[in-house]
Amino acid sequence: MAAARQIAGPCQAWPGDGAFIREVLDRIGDKWTVLIISTLSTGPLRYSDLQASIPGISQRMLTRTLKHLERDGLVTRTAYAQVPPRVDYELTGLGRSLMDAVMAMAGWAVAHHREIAANRATSERTGVGRGRARVTT
Amino acid sequence: MAAARQIAGPCQAWPGDGAFIREVLDRIGDKWTVLIISTLSTGPLRYSDLQASIPGISQRMLTRTLKHLERDGLVTRTAYAQVPPRVDYELTGLGRSLMDAVMAMAGWAVAHHREIAANRATSERTGVGRGRARVTT
DNA sequence: CAGAATCCCCTCTGATACTG
DNA sequence: CAGTATCAGAGGGGATTCTG
Numbered sequence: 001m002a003a004a005r006q007i008a009g010p011c012q013a014w015p016g017d018g019a020f021i022r023e024v025l026d027r028i029g030d031k032w033t034v035l036i037i038s039t040l041s042t043g044p045l046r047y048s049d050l051q052a053s054i055p056g057i058s059q060r061m062l063t064r065t066l067k068h069l070e071r072d073g074l075v076t077r078t079a080y081a082q083v084p085p086r087v088d089y090e091l092t093g094l095g096r097s098l099m100d101a102v103m104a105m106a107g108w109a110v111a112h113h114r115e116i117a118a119n120r121a122t123s124e125r126t127g128v129g130r131g132r133a134r135v136t137t
Numbered sequence: 138m139a140a141a142r143q144i145a146g147p148c149q150a151w152p153g154d155g156a157f158i159r160e161v162l163d164r165i166g167d168k169w170t171v172l173i174i175s176t177l178s179t180g181p182l183r184y185s186d187l188q189a190s191i192p193g194i195s196q197r198m199l200t201r202t203l204k205h206l207e208r209d210g211l212v213t214r215t216a217y218a219q220v221p222p223r224v225d226y227e228l229t230g231l232g233r234s235l236m237d238a239v240m241a242m243a244g245w246a247v248a249h250h251r252e253i254a255a256n257r258a259t260s261e262r263t264g265v266g267r268g269r270a271r272v273t274t
Numbered sequence: 275c276a277g278a279a280t281c282c283c284c285t286c287t288g289a290t291a292c293t294g
Numbered sequence: 295c296a297g298t299a300t301c302a303g304a305g306g307g308g309a310t311t312c313t314g
Contacts, residue, residue, distance in 0.1 A: 014175070020246040021171055021239070023253070029166025031307075034158055038151070047276050058308055063277060070265055073256030078273050084275045085314085094252060101245035102158070108238035109157040115231060116160070119210030128207055128214075137218050168287075184296050195288055200297060221295045222294085279312075286305085293298075 027072060032057055032065045034102055037091065040075065041099050044090035074098060164209060169194055169202045171239055174228065177212060178236050181227035211235060 014021065028034050032054070039045065039053050051062055066089060069075040074095035078088045091099065122128070151158065165171055169191070176182065176190050188199055203226060206212040211232035215225045228236065259265070 014243055015247065018172060018175065018243075020250045021243045022168070023250055024242060024246040025166055025171060027253075029162055031159070034162060035155060038155065051276095059277070060279095060309085061307065064307090071257050071260040072253050073260075074253075079276090080273055083314095085277085087276060094249060094256075097249065098245065101242055104241045105161060105238050106151055106155075106158045108235065109161040110152065112231060112234065113157045113160055116209050116211075119231075120208050123208040123210075136215050188296095196297070197289085197299095198287065201287095216296090220294095222297085224296060275314100277313085280310085282308090284305100284307085286303105288301105288303085290301085291299085294296095 027068070027074075028098070028102060030065070032061050033069065036062070036065055036069065037074065037095060037099050037102065040089060040091045041096070044078075044088045047087050047089070050089060069095070164205070164211075165235070165239060167202065169198055170206065173199075173202055173206065174211065174232060174236050174239065177226060177228045178233070181215075181225045184224050184226070187226060206232070 028037075035054050035057070036050065039050060045053065047062070047066075050066075051057060051059065054062070066075065066077070070077050072094075073092055076090050076092055078090070080086045080088075165174075172191050172194070173187065176187060182190065184199070184203075187203075188194060188196065191199070203212065203214070207214050209231075210229055213227050213229055215227070217223045217225075
């Protein structure tokens with residue numbers, strides 16, 4: 001019974017150690033997942049259309065990310081036996097539900113990105129977060 | 138007027154090209170940010186308490202992530218001129234608002250992580266998302 | 275058209291050692 | 295106590311080339 005000081009638990013807000021959130025963030029935290037999901041939110045698209053709709057993505061990353069999404073059951077892949085080949089990708093129900101959750105994050109982003117940018121700019125000038133020590137007496 | 142096929146825009150759901158969301162995801166997408174923010178959600182903590190409350194984090198990553206959060210205005214750093222040193226970290230209003238948004242994501246995570254794990258396990262067996270091609274005729 | 279394979283750089287992350 | 299400095303490893307991500 002020597003609880004001298006109150007120590008915050010790992011994360012009392014969530015069950016377990018918060019591994020669930022990390023699992024999700026590992027998925028949507030990468031560079032392209034959210035972009036792909038949001039692009040597919042309007043309906044199924046084929047590979048080339050996805051690539052055209054997402055400027056800057058390489059086929060490597062497009063293919064890679066799509067495979068991950070497919071494995072997690074967020075998108076479905078449908079290949080048609082015809083030549084030239086044609087492959088359609090479509091959001092699953094699970095994928096659409098994630099899209100909704102991401103939209104919530106997006107809401108926060110559009111609401112606060114200016115504030116963040118301003119803070120970052122200010123920190124740049126004042127040296128906050130980069131070594132300069134300011135002590136409070 | 139030669140719009141042969143409908144092409145999905147980069148992201149008609151959000152303003153611009155969705156850079157806002159990427160900016161946020163770059164911040165919370167890393168391994169520790171969410172854990173730190175949620176740990177601070179119950180109130181200010183000093184450096185050592187944070188380290189003790191987040192098992193597995195190295196001082197390198199703790200310091201690094203805290204600096205980033207400070208620069209973006211999500212936490213404040215208060216150093217007291219005393220010996221031994223004492224530094225408190227506390228969520229700003231902006232930080233708390235992000236915590237709320239993250240909690241929304243967490244809700245999705247706890248609701249669907251089982252489904253995702255199941256999908257991933259199934260894909261593992263069937264070979265989905267890993268080369269094996271299944272064509273639809 | 276829809277990818278697979280390869281090469282390479284860069285960042286993130288962890289481990290260790292040192293300091294005011 | 296609260297960091298900083300340095301090193302090493304793993305993986306993300308881009309560019310390029312090749313194929314069914």
